Amino acid sequence: xxxxxxxxxAPGVTLARGVNRMLVQRGLAAIVEFPTTxxxxxxxxxxxxxxxIWCIEVKSSRTDFMSDMKWSDYLPWCDRFFFAVPENFPAExxxxxxxxxxxxxxxxxxxxxxxHDPVASARRKAVTLRFARMAAERLTRLTDR
Amino acid sequence: xxxxxxxxxAPGVTLARGVNRMLVQRGLAAIVEFPTTxxxxxxxxxxxxxxxIWCIEVKSSRTDFMSDMKWSDYLPWCDRFFFAVPENFPAExxxxxxxxxxxxxxxxxxxxxxxHDPVASARRKAVTLRFARMAAERLTRLTDR
Numbered sequence: 392x393x394x395x396x397x398x399x400x401a402p403g404v405t406l407a408r409g410v411n412r413m414l415v416q417r418g419l420a421a422i423v424e425f426p427t428t429x430x431x432x433x434x435x436x437x438x439x440x441x442x443x444i445w446c447i448e449v450k451s452s453r454t455d456f457m458s459d460m461k462w463s464d465y466l467p468w469c470d471r472f473f474f475a476v477p478e479n480f481p482a483e484x485x486x487x488x489x490x491x492x493x494x495x496x497x498x499x500x501x502x503x504x505x506x507h508d509p510v511a512s513a514r515r516k517a518v519t520l521r522f523a524r525m526a527a528e529r530l531t532r533l534t535d536r
Numbered sequence: 537x538x539x540x541x542x543x544x545x546a547p548g549v550t551l552a553r554g555v556n557r558m559l560v561q562r563g564l565a566a567i568v569e570f571p572t573t574x575x576x577x578x579x580x581x582x583x584x585x586x587x588x589i590w591c592i593e594v595k596s597s598r599t600d601f602m603s604d605m606k607w608s609d610y611l612p613w614c615d616r617f618f619f620a621v622p623e624n625f626p627a628e629x630x631x632x633x634x635x636x637x638x639x640x641x642x643x644x645x646x647x648x649x650x651x652h653d654p655v656a657s658a659r660r661k662a663v664t665l666r667f668a669r670m671a672a673e674r675l676t677r678l679t680d681r
Contacts, residue, residue, distance in 0.1 A: 422672045442665050531565070
C-alpha cells in the first residue's frame with residue numbers, strides 16, 4: 392500500500408501552529424491570516440480575555456524577515472506586536488523594541504514580552520468585530536456539510 | 537459494503553443549519569450554541585457588518601416552545617430577537633413582538649423582521665469579544681491536527 396501523498400507544510404505554517412498552542416495556554420484566542428484593511432494579512436491575530444489584541448508575525452528565516460519591509464504596518468492594529476521565529480533564527484537582526492517568541496511546530500515560548508501600546512478605541516472595536524466575523528465565517532465553512 | 541452508521545441529527549440542529557445559510561446570504565456571521573453569562577446558550581448568535589447582534593432561538597415544535605420558559609433572558613443580549621421554526625409550526629403561539637424565521641435544513645427566510653432594540657454599549661462590547669474568542673477557539677480545535 393502506498394502512502395497517501397501529502398504536501399509538506401511551509402515552515403511558517405508549522406511555526407504558526409506552535410504559536411497558536413502557546414496562545415491557547417495563555418488564554419488568548421487566535422486566528423491565522425488575519426486581513427487588515429490594506430489587503431495584507433497578519434500571520435496571527437489573538438484576543439485576550441479582556442480584549443487585548445496581539446499581532447504575531449512569523450519569520451522562518453533571515454531571508455523571510457529581510458524580504459518583508461511591511462511588518463510595521465501592523466503596529467497600529469494591535470496592543471502588542473511580536474515576532475515568532477525558530478530556534479536557529481538569528482534573533483539579533485530583529486528590532487529589540489518588539490516582542491520575541493521562540494516557536495517550533497509543537498509549541499512556543501515568549502522570550503521577550505512586547506510593550507503595551509494600546510490601539511485607538513474605534514480601531515479596537517473594528518478589529519474585534521472583524522476578527523469575530525471572520526472566525527465565525529471560517530467555522531461555518533468548515534462545519535456546514 | 538455496509539453504510540457507515542450515522543446518528544440522526546436533532547430537528548433543531550438541521551433547522552439551525554438552514555438559518556445559518558440564510559444569515560450568511562444576508563451578510564451576517566453566526567455561531568451556534570453561544571453561551572451567555574448565566575450558563576444558558578443561544579441557539580444562534582450572529583454579527584452583522586456593523587456589529588448588529590441577532591439572537592435566533594430555534595423551536596422545532598409546539599412542545600419545544602412550550603417547555604422553554606427562559607428565552608426572554610436573551611433579549612438584553614441582542615439588538616434583534618427571532619424565533620426560527622419549521623413550516624408546520626403553529627406560528628400563532630409565538631409572541632408577535634419578535635422576529636419570525638421560517639427554516640428547513642437547506643435554508644430559511646425572514647417572515648417578520650425583529651424590531652431593533654439596541655443592547656447597552658458595554659454589553660455589545662462584551663458579547664462581540666466573547667463571540668470572537670469562542671469562534672476562534674472552536675476553529676483552532678477543528679484545525680489544529
